[in-house]
Structure formats: structure tokens, C-alpha cells
Amino acid sequence: MKKLALMALLCVTLAGCSAVPDPITVVIQPVGNEMKYATTEFEVEAGQEVTIIMDNVATEKMMQHNIVFLNDASKVTEVGMAAITATGYLPDNPAIIAATPIAGAGQKTQITFTAPKKAGTYVYICTFPGHFSIMRGEMIVK
Ligand SMILES: [Cu+2]
Structure with a gap:
């Protein structure tokens, strides 16, 4: 019994035992x-199940944002350029793994998706026209 309790404790501590x-x-x-x-x-x-909320606290109308996750950092420019003419500024591109809708100033949008099974660094960008070149971040999957 003592051994079982220890095992349970280890599972909680290491977080490697729970499947999801x-x-x-x-x-x-x-x-x-x-x-x-x-x-x-x-x-x-x-x-992991991930919910991303774009909480656009901007007050200027032109500051509209989304969050688009890519599985390939080399596709940032391709996706960003294609977004300019795409519906909702979201192009149909295989590099996109998840995206929130565009949030206008003062709005919130969100998306829930399953994080990639493969560990690594996944870039995210804002695809509102003109933003992708500097509006970026990284999701680290462990
Ligand atoms: Cu933006």
C-alpha cells in the first residue's frame, strides 16, 4: 500500500503519468x-487542449488583431501576404494549425485546439494586413 501511495505521488509530481x-x-x-x-x-x-483568447485592448479602430499559429516558421511571409486578400484575413494554407478570428479594438475572439503532438517551437502571427512582419510570438510545445 505504501508503495502505491508513493507511485501516485510521483505521478502527480512528474505529470508524466497522466495520459492527457x-x-x-x-x-x-x-x-x-x-x-x-x-x-x-x-x-x-x-x-494539450489549448484555448487562446485574443483580448484586443486597443482603442484605435485600425488596430485589429488575430492570432494565427503556424507549423512552419518559413511560411510566415507566404501566409501573411496571402492574408491581405483572404476572407477574414485568413488564407487557406496547410501551414496554419489554428487561428482566432480577427478581433476589432475592444473585442475578444478565441479558438480552442489541440496542441501539436510534436515538441518544438511554433510561431504565431497576426495576419491583419501589415502586421505579420513584426507582430509575432512563439508557442513552445514541450
Ligand atoms: Cu495585428
């Missing part, structure tokens, strides 16, 4: 009216 990690919610805001995310890096576990 608990869902996580990450709120990302822009820095005021700047073309910048206040959160430029966060961690999730592989296969």
Missing part, C-alpha cells in the same frame, strides 16, 4: 495600440 494534460487557457493582448503582442512566448504540453 489538463486544458490550458492563454489570454493574449496587444501592447496598447501598438502592433505588438504583450505575450510573445508561452508553453504548452504536447497534445
